Amino acid sequence: MVPMEQLLPDTLIWLQELFWDWLIGLQGLLLAANKRVSIGYLGSATLVALLWFYWRHNWPIGHTFKQLFGRHIWWSQSARLDYTLVLVNQAVMLLLRPFLVGKLLIATAIFYAMTDWLVPVAWSWSGLTWLVPIVYTLVLFLLDDASRYWLHRLMHRWPVLWAFHRLHHSAKTLTPFTVLRTHPVEAVLFGLRGALVQGLATGTFVYLFGNKVSLLSVLGANGLVFLFNLLGANLRHSHVPLSYGGRVEKWLLSPAQHQLHHSQDIAHYDKNLGVVLAIWDRWGGTWLAYEPQISLQFGVCDQYDQHENLMQAYWQPLQQSGQAAKQIIHRWVSARQSG
Numbered sequence: 001m002v003p004m005e006q007l008l009p010d011t012l013i014w015l016q017e018l019f020w021d022w023l024i025g026l027q028g029l030l031l032a033a034n035k036r037v038s039i040g041y042l043g044s045a046t047l048v049a050l051l052w053f054y055w056r057h058n059w060p061i062g063h064t065f066k067q068l069f070g071r072h073i074w075w076s077q078s079a080r081l082d083y084t085l086v087l088v089n090q091a092v093m094l095l096l097r098p099f100l101v102g103k104l105l106i107a108t109a110i111f112y113a114m115t116d117w118l119v120p121v122a123w124s125w126s127g128l129t130w131l132v133p134i135v136y137t138l139v140l141f142l143l144d145d146a147s148r149y150w151l152h153r154l155m156h157r158w159p160v161l162w163a164f165h166r167l168h169h170s171a172k173t174l175t176p177f178t179v180l181r182t183h184p185v186e187a188v189l190f191g192l193r194g195a196l197v198q199g200l201a202t203g204t205f206v207y208l209f210g211n212k213v214s215l216l217s218v219l220g221a222n223g224l225v226f227l228f229n230l231l232g233a234n235l236r237h238s239h240v241p242l243s244y245g246g247r248v249e250k251w252l253l254s255p256a257q258h259q260l261h262h263s264q265d266i267a268h269y270d271k272n273l274g275v276v277l278a279i280w281d282r283w284g285g286t287w288l289a290y291e292p293q294i295s296l297q298f299g300v301c302d303q304y305d306q307h308e309n310l311m312q313a314y315w316q317p318l319q320q321s322g323q324a325a326k327q328i329i330h331r332w333v334s335a336r337q338s339g
């Protein structure tokens with residue numbers, strides 16, 4: 001047994017390390033090019049909003065600033081819960097990370113499985129090596145975008161998962177930080193999805209093309225994701241109804257279309273589930289065009305309470321998901337008994 005006088009300093013050192021990792025994680029969130037809410041992207045989204053309001057309504061800069069940064073949006077009860085979740089989820093994910101499988105492990109496993117089980121690839125790519133990073137970056141982007149759509153769709157369709165995703169939809173005001181208003185269960189599911197698709201793509205590409213594989217990146221982020229974030233992805237969670245117009249929105253989802261996704265109106269439920277490309281929504285029958293004349297109310301209106309504090313935000317989804325699972329099991333047992 002470890003003596004008490006040794007246990008206490010060890011625990012303190014662990015807590016201290018955890019605290020520093022937490023701070024470094026938060027710093028990364030605000031500075032890294034692969035994080036949507038980093039300061040650079042928040043700045044570029046502000047610029048896009050200023051230009052859009054000027055072009056659309058001829059609003060002067062001062063007026064737009066007031067509209068964009070109103071206290072009733074950024075310091076609402078809903079927004080304050082977003083910030084609390086960002087801070088606490090960061091710590092929770094630090095504790096969970098050692099138990100989660102990463103993309104490197106999956107990529108390595110897939111690479112070795114292919115090398116062991118399949119015929120070694122000995123093609124000569126000498127003339128086309130320049131093409132490999134372009135195809136790899138594109139495949140990674142497409143797999144990532146498609147898998148986000150399908151997991152998001154599952155989270156809306158399955159009551160056991162909707163209980164967790166409902167927390168994201170319970171936001172009544174939208175700020176860029178609402179993207180991180182998620183229950184840790186949802187964060188884990190999306191993390192595993194990312195590890196799986198990135199691991200799958202990387203393992204397969206390394207098997208096929210060896211050391212020719214590299215990512216076309218900007219500051220360490222996938223070039224296409226960098227572009228998406230730079231061009232105002234943060235406006236998806238905002239009160240700026242930036243629409244690309246019907247023709248473009250059939251291919252690229254606009255911020256206004258994601259705002260429809262957050263609408264309380266039943267006509268907008270389960271629509272526009274994608275992130276960047278609109279093709280998945282069109283294939284899945286969930287695509288909806290933005291209509292400029294409508295005014296939206298954000299949030300959920302169902303029989304459950306709203307999430308107003310961290311305890312409710314963490315606990316209610318677990319309760320609701322448990323109830324949904326119980327109902328499914330009950331129905332299954334009754335169906336077997338009557339059958």
Ligand SMILES: [Zn+2]
Pocket residue numbers: 152156165169261
């Ligand atoms: Zn959703």
Ligand SMILES: [Zn+2]
Pocket residue numbers: 168178179237258262
């Ligand atoms: Zn959202």
